Amino acid sequence: MSNDRDEQIRRRAYEIWEALGRPEGGQQQHWAEAEAEILGEESQGTGSVPEGAEELDPDGAPKRG
Template sequence: MDDERQEWISKRAYGLWEKAGRPHGKDREHWEQAERERAELERVALPEHLKRKRNSTEADDATSAAVASTKGMLPRNRGKVLPAAPRGRPKASQTGPAGGATTS
């Protein structure tokens, strides 16, 4: 039994014991009830792929598929320097009547 599961069962059994009024000699009953509750929680609440232990660097099939589907969505200019936008006021040849910039 792994440590996290053991700790959950221990805390739950303690909570059951307190809720029952801290009766003497009922520790085994509370422990078994906590084990049943944990087993039910694992059966219902945890998806199958999370029940398996694996290296944290491994990706499950759904994650791999999601990453693969975004491959074509990445910008093409990654790592390239783009030209800077022009600075300052437009030159006289770029302005129209009343000093506004032309749109051509």
């Protein structure tokens, strides 16, 4: 995991903790939730075709098969 991604996760985990009223404990849960959010956002840009969208060939024509 990159340092930049760790920093994003750390900041998001802190935001989650603050939003919950700064409770005692729960650091691992907040980190896991933040990590899932950040990785989920990253995976949306992986080039996968959204459900219902048509995948195209490099020339722009619809793929067949």
